[in-house]
Amino acid sequence: MELSTIPLMFPAFEKELQQEIQEQGEIRFFKTDEQLMRTGQYFRSTMLILNGLVKIYREDDDGNEFFMYYLQPGQACALSMVCAAEHKKSAIMAKAVKDTEIIAIPLEYMEEWMGKYKGWSQFVITTYRSRFEELLSTIDHIAFRGMDERLEFYLKKHQETLGTNIIPLNHQEIANEVNSSREVISRLLKKMEQFGKVKLHRNAIEIIQL
Amino acid sequence: MELSTIPLMFPAFEKELQQEIQEQGEIRFFKTDEQLMRTGQYFRSTMLILNGLVKIYREDDDGNEFFMYYLQPGQACALSMVCAAEHKKSAIMAKAVKDTEIIAIPLEYMEEWMGKYKGWSQFVITTYRSRFEELLSTIDHIAFRGMDERLEFYLKKHQETLGTNIIPLNHQEIANEVNSSREVISRLLKKMEQFGKVKLHRNAIEIIQL
DNA sequence: TCCTTATTGTGACCTTCGTCACTTATCGGG
DNA sequence: CCCGATAAGTGACGAAGGTCACAATAAGGA
Known part of the structure; x- marks a missing residue:
């Protein structure tokens, strides 16, 4: 990864936080149509999108895929945070729709940084918030329309x-x-x-x- | 309010946090069937449930009420956090189903405490998390069943x-x-x-x- | 160009659910 | 104990959306 990517995609993060992400995060690549996470999988890390584009789906038992929302560069998967933190299985499926580069942050750092960096806790909260609203509007549509x-x-x-x-x-x-x-x-x-x-x-x- | 209520309902909070809640929070009562918040309303505070029981609904334009989940003592309304923080209108409606006592925390303290008390930021995150899962399971049901x-x-x-x-x-x-x-x-x-x-x-x- | 294959268009039909118009309990007061 | 009001049961009907069976189009390679 170019050193400039993190500050560019996450400008609100403190310098030291960007540094730590650089050091502790693990870069991963996914090609178009590859799955970043599968329903039923366990996580030990959360994912920040560096570039590319990701779609998030809810799956039912019969393998139906219901599209919920997009994840864009500079965003994180709220669900991976939930699951990692609570040691639960993933309830969603994520698929790259373009070639995508992510950085995986291990659980232990996620938690440590919550107290250590205001930028991080802010980011986590904001992530939850925006996805929350996304889900509400989804519910609207399938419940009422x-x-x-x-x-x-x-x-x-x-x-x-x-x-x-x-x-x-x-x-x-x-x-x-x-x-x-x-x-x-x-x-x-x-x-x-x-x-x-x-x-x-x-x-x-x-x-x-x- | 009896002094013992806060520590009892929110035992994970630091002593000083409990103290601050006591000092800064405003107690309010709602009788059965009263609305705690209405769709379209703005918030300047979030609500912690002390006792009683609250139902959370999503409303559409025609006044249909779609039940989403319960809020119990010791819990907070995730949506009021979202709305207060982002100065947005409420997208939901909350109704007391028993006589209910809540404590309202003004926005400024919500934010201050995020950095100041680990117990508080933990609580906020957990609140988002659990409601997130609740919404996901709701989506499941209306999308697939x-x-x-x-x-x-x-x-x-x-x-x-x-x-x-x-x-x-x-x-x-x-x-x-x-x-x-x-x-x-x-x-x-x-x-x-x-x-x-x-x-x-x-x-x-x-x-x-x- | 022709042929194979993937995509799209359509009619018939069925199930689920919403709506309308009643009928039939059931409860609580007077 | 009767009466009015509320709650619940029911049949008929229609609209939305799912399923099935094919027909009609592209599009791309041989």
């Missing part, structure tokens, strides 16, 4: 995160991630196209205006 | 929290809290009764075995 609205919400999130109007996913993949079926997604997308909200391409959806 | 399983889950949570096999709710109330309709809940309960899982009474449901 129909598939049509959820699909729009899903597309919007991708548009924002990817920073592009072309979402490079096919109908089957979308269906899996919102826990529906391909046919239903096809039908809804078609309807959205008729309303001029999107334009459908093979293996991609172009967002016109949501 | 049907009404029948969700209803069982709902009843189980009440059984555990109330510590009794008699759930003192009518069908309409349950329907509201799981975002369904009375008729559907009636039908499902009836079916559960036929399977020997519950016994139905007027204004109450007796749990036999789930």
